[in-house]
Amino acid sequence: MPLRQERLEKIIESVGELPALPNIVADVLSITEDPTIAVSQISDRVQRDPGLAAKILKISNSPFYGMKQYVGTLKLAIVILGVRELRNIVLGISLFETLQDGRMQHVLVREIWEHSLRVGAWCRRLGAALSLGLQGEDFICGLLHDMGKIVLLRQVGDDYLKLIKRSGGHGQTLCQIETNVLGFDHADAAEALATHWNLPQALSDALWMHHEGPNRTFGAANDPRLAALVWVADAAAREDFSNADQPPGPSCTREEAWLAFGTPKAPSDAAQRRVMLAAFATEIQEMQMLLL
Ligand SMILES: [Fe+2]
Numbered sequence: 001m002p003l004r005q006e007r008l009e010k011i012i013e014s015v016g017e018l019p020a021l022p023n024i025v026a027d028v029l030s031i032t033e034d035p036t037i038a039v040s041q042i043s044d045r046v047q048r049d050p051g052l053a054a055k056i057l058k059i060s061n062s063p064f065y066g067m068k069q070y071v072g073t074l075k076l077a078i079v080i081l082g083v084r085e086l087r088n089i090v091l092g093i094s095l096f097e098t099l100q101d102g103r104m105q106h107v108l109v110r111e112i113w114e115h116s117l118r119v120g121a122w123c124r125r126l127g128a129a130l131s132l133g134l135q136g137e138d139f140i141c142g143l144l145h146d147m148g149k150i151v152l153l154r155q156v157g158d159d160y161l162k163l164i165k166r167s168g169g170h171g172q173t174l175c176q177i178e179t180n181v182l183g184f185d186h187a188d189a190a191e192a193l194a195t196h197w198n199l200p201q202a203l204s205d206a207l208w209m210h211h212e213g214p215n216r217t218f219g220a221a222n223d224p225r226l227a228a229l230v231w232v233a234d235a236a237a238r239e240d241f242s243n244a245d246q247p248p249g250p251s252c253t254r255e256e257a258w259l260a261f262g263t264p265k266a267p268s269d270a271a272q273r274r275v276m277l278a279a280f281a282t283e284i285q286e287m288q289m290l291l292l
């Protein structure tokens with residue numbers, strides 16, 4: 001058995017039973033595979049989940065898409081967004097909701113959701129500025145990057161809360177403590193779940209590489225640009241850009257990530273990278289508030 005698969009199976013085994021892929025996601029994934037599918041057939045299926053349909057309209061009307069006029073129907077939203085974009089939005093929202101299910105009314109889940117939306121907004125904005133040509137994978141990856149934390153909270157419960165408290169919440173310290181105690185971190189758990197759900201390799205690689213660890217190099221990712229984007233977005237979401245005198249954060253301007261974008265639009269030095277990110281900070285704040 002290949003090493004990577006063996007490692008993932010061990011993680012899945014220690015995490016315990018993982019939730020199944022929701023029907024709506026499986027349906028949307030399968031019907032949107034068909035290039036001849038009519039928009040009305042897709043909207044009929046999504047419409048059967050009114051909560052999801054409402055969220056798609058909310059996202060369609062958010063500054064993410066810069067619509068000139070109000071998008072009032074799901075059909076119009078699909079025409080404007082495109083099928084691939086819609087597919088990714090459905091995937092992101094439904095998977096997050098599946099993970100947080102009824103029992104997860106914890107304040108931590110709310111915090112993860114807010115942070116995840118923020119990272120999704122950062123991915124979207126930066127991906128557009130660098131013309132990476134990602135159609136919705138950027139937003140969904142940002143939205144799902146920390147889903148390993150929710151998996152661990154579901155399966156490990158209060159003990160995982162203690163780990164989070166010890167580490168101060170997130171970042172490399174949390175990963176270190178998770179690895180010491182569990183043998184893997186929340187980025188490994190996210191990758192295991194993405195593999196269990198058969199999500200695209202580019203997505204599971206990006207989730208896995210959002211923190212540092214052995215073999216996690218952007219060059220080895222299925223889509224290095226996507227993996228680098230989630231890294232920078234996660235780091236930017238934790239930066240305070242309001243203080244212009246503050247030196248650039250080493251994480252959000254990380255050389256390896258910005259080189260992985262592979263575009264001359266990506267500034268070549270840390271100070272310029274920070275200026276680029278700082279210019280988006282207010283916009284991201286507004287986008288996140290509208291989505292909450
Ligand atoms: Fe994380």
Ligand SMILES: [Fe+2]
Binds near residue numbers: 115119146234
């Ligand atoms: Fe994060």
